[in-house]
Structures are given as structure tokens and as C-alpha cells.
Amino acid sequence: MDSYNNTICMKLKLDGEDNKAVRTLCAICYEKQKTYLKLELDLKKSQRKENKKDKALLEFLYYENKMLVGYLGVCNFGGDSVQISGMVHPDFRRKGIFRKLYLMAKEEWQRISKAEILALCDHTSTSGIEFINSIGGEYVSSEYKMCLTKKALDGESIHKQEIDSLIKLRLATSEDAAEIEKQTSIYFGKPLNEIEDKEAKVVNMDKEDLENSFIQQGNNFISYMALLKEEIIGKVHISIINKEGFIYGFGVLPVFRGKGYGREVLLATLDILKEKGVDNIFLEVESQNKNALGLYESCGFEEVAVMDYYVIT
Structure with a gap:
């Protein structure tokens, strides 16, 4: 893997090593907070494979000293809205990492799409809800995973x-x-x-x-x-x-x-x-x-x- 010291990168798809790093980060976040993250990595992978025309599937990664500490994914599965979700390593929070990922993603999706943006957050994640409120998010609905x-x-x-x-x-x-x-x-x-x-x-x-x-x-x-x-x-x-x-x-x-x-x-x-x-x-x-x-x-x-x-x- 290339060196990504303190660097954000955007990718149209995750390679094998990045995919493993995102899953590892997800597991760490769950272990620390027991919050559910709806990243849809497998679904996005299959959608890219079957529909190469879709440009509303983007990945934003923040590496520090070759370790993935922040991730934000953008996806669209056929509706009139684009969904964003992501996470930051518990030991690297309160450093503005997710805000940087969000601003980079926002600039990119506004360039390629005028779709409504929906941010997803586990109902129990106080830090996630706090961030969404800080960027002007307005609650619209909840869904149960069963x-x-x-x-x-x-x-x-x-x-x-x-x-x-x-x-x-x-x-x-x-x-x-x-x-x-x-x-x-x-x-x-x-x-x-x-x-x-x-x-x-x-x-x-x-x-x-x-x-x-x-x-x-x-x-x-x-x-x-x-x-x-x-x-x-x-x-x-x-x-x-x-x-x-x-x-x-x-x-x-x-x-x-x-x-x-x-x-x-x-x-x-x-x-x-x-x-x-x-x-x-x-x-x-x-x-x-x-x-x-x-x-x-x-x-x-x-x-x-x-x-x-x-x-x-």
C-alpha cells in the first residue's frame, strides 16, 4: 500500500487491503461503543461489479502513519437520495478528522449529483448525532434492523x-x-x-x-x-x-x-x-x-x- 501519512484519499472503490482496513476499523469502533455502522461494503462491491455507470459510490479514507483512522462512504442504491456513513477510530476523535472527510465528500458529491443527502447514524451514538447536528442535519426518520x-x-x-x-x-x-x-x-x-x-x-x-x-x-x-x-x-x-x-x-x-x-x-x-x-x-x-x-x-x-x-x- 502507498504511504498515506496524515492524508485523505478518495477512491471509486476499495482495494482488498483498504477493504480489510475499513472492516478492522469498524470492528474496533463496535468493540469500543457497541454502535451499529451501516457501511454496505459488500452491497456496494456487488453494485459496482454489475453497474459500472454508477458514479455515486465513493470512498474517503484518512490514514495516519499508514493506519486507517477515519472512513466515510457515499452510496446510492436507486432512490432520489445519496447516503453517507462512516467512523473515526476512538483514539483519534476530537481532532476534526471526520469533518475533513465530510467536507471533501460534500464537495465531490455536489459536483456529480444534486440528490438529497442523508446522513446515517446509530441511534445510540452520541458523538455521531452531535456531529450531524453541527453540520445542520435534520432528523427525518429511523429504521430498525431486524x-x-x-x-x-x-x-x-x-x-x-x-x-x-x-x-x-x-x-x-x-x-x-x-x-x-x-x-x-x-x-x-x-x-x-x-x-x-x-x-x-x-x-x-x-x-x-x-x-x-x-x-x-x-x-x-x-x-x-x-x-x-x-x-x-x-x-x-x-x-x-x-x-x-x-x-x-x-x-x-x-x-x-x-x-x-x-x-x-x-x-x-x-x-x-x-x-x-x-x-x-x-x-x-x-x-x-x-x-x-x-x-x-x-x-x-x-x-x-x-x-x-x-x-x-
Whole structure:
């Protein structure tokens, strides 16, 4: 590795040695404070591999005497916002390191994107929240990270016991791209005109872009359409990284809610992940979404961390 004595460097991707250094720093911070860091290193790696056009994936590293003591990552996973998260070694705090990383990152993302900036911080990190407040961050929401309990993971599938289940999951194809984008917009509360604008953009995308954005990419990204008697009623995405399964983008169209279909879709998704031999299954849900929280808890998920989101003005 090159010498980075008291130097900040920006990279479009982490090499193997940098990746190891970031993970080591993350482990040190967790050991000292028991705070959760949402760095998404594996997800960003897979996204870079599959979509080389994405420029909103940046890494900022602060090395002192060849040791990584500060890190800030910038990422975008398809929404209208860019997310930032990072950390500083506990022994090197109160020296302005993270502020330097932030200012360098801010200058760069403003050059390449006008997207809204969201800063992520563990709900229990007083130093992180203090810094976000100092740069004008405004709290907008929180989300729970939930993990399927070992008992539920190892237990017999409830879904398979439901012989009369009418819900089926099928792999999405490029022809489902517009429907997936529309549903994503609905679930995240976008105005109708924004949904229509997104649909128009999807229609005009070429086939390769459609497949890279929405459809199967090995185990790193798999999309499923939820069907009720061959009618699409919802969708779900999964990924498997280092034998850990993740569920996201899950939803059922409003007209089909309140009938137990969401539970069936979730249980069918768990079956797929279990069959793929994952060691853990995770998902994230907004803290205000009481219906979803109740559903996940009833299926065996429990809270392991709370992440706060702040918009940077």
C-alpha cells in the first residue's frame, strides 16, 4: 500500500487491503461503543461489479502513519437520495478528522449529483448525532434492523404448512421492470406525477439497463414478483452475501392489503433464503411502520439495531 501519512484519499472503490482496513476499523469502533455502522461494503462491491455507470459510490479514507483512522462512504442504491456513513477510530476523535472527510465528500458529491443527502447514524451514538447536528442535519426518520431468530431460521416453514396458499413467487424478468419501479414508488410514498415520470424513464431504458437495475444478478440481487392467481400483487428483492440473506423492497399493492397476503409473501421469501443455506436473514423497516413491524415480529424477526436518518441541508 502507498504511504498515506496524515492524508485523505478518495477512491471509486476499495482495494482488498483498504477493504480489510475499513472492516478492522469498524470492528474496533463496535468493540469500543457497541454502535451499529451501516457501511454496505459488500452491497456496494456487488453494485459496482454489475453497474459500472454508477458514479455515486465513493470512498474517503484518512490514514495516519499508514493506519486507517477515519472512513466515510457515499452510496446510492436507486432512490432520489445519496447516503453517507462512516467512523473515526476512538483514539483519534476530537481532532476534526471526520469533518475533513465530510467536507471533501460534500464537495465531490455536489459536483456529480444534486440528490438529497442523508446522513446515517446509530441511534445510540452520541458523538455521531452531535456531529450531524453541527453540520445542520435534520432528523427525518429511523429504521430498525431486524434479524430472524435462530429458532425461526431452523424451524419448519409455516408457509409450507399452509396447503391452501394462493400466493406464488416467480423470478422477475426485464418485462417487470416498469412494474417494479412503479411499486417501489408507491411503497415509498412518491407523488403520482413522480411515479409517472419514473415509468416514462423506465420505458425508455435499454434492455441491459433494465436488467442491471431491477432483475437477477446472481445471488447478489434477485427480484421476485408476488402472484395471486397469476395476477401481480406485490414484489420482493433478496440478496445473499457471505451466507447472509437480506430482504428489501418488499411490499404488497394497497388494494390487496389486510388479507394476509403480505405474510404469505414474506414466508415464501424466507423459504427461498433457507433453501439457499443462509446463516442469517436480515431486513430493515421504518420505526413508524407499525403494521410491518407486527408482521415481521410474528414471523420470527427481532430488533438488533436502530438507525437514524438525517437530511443535510
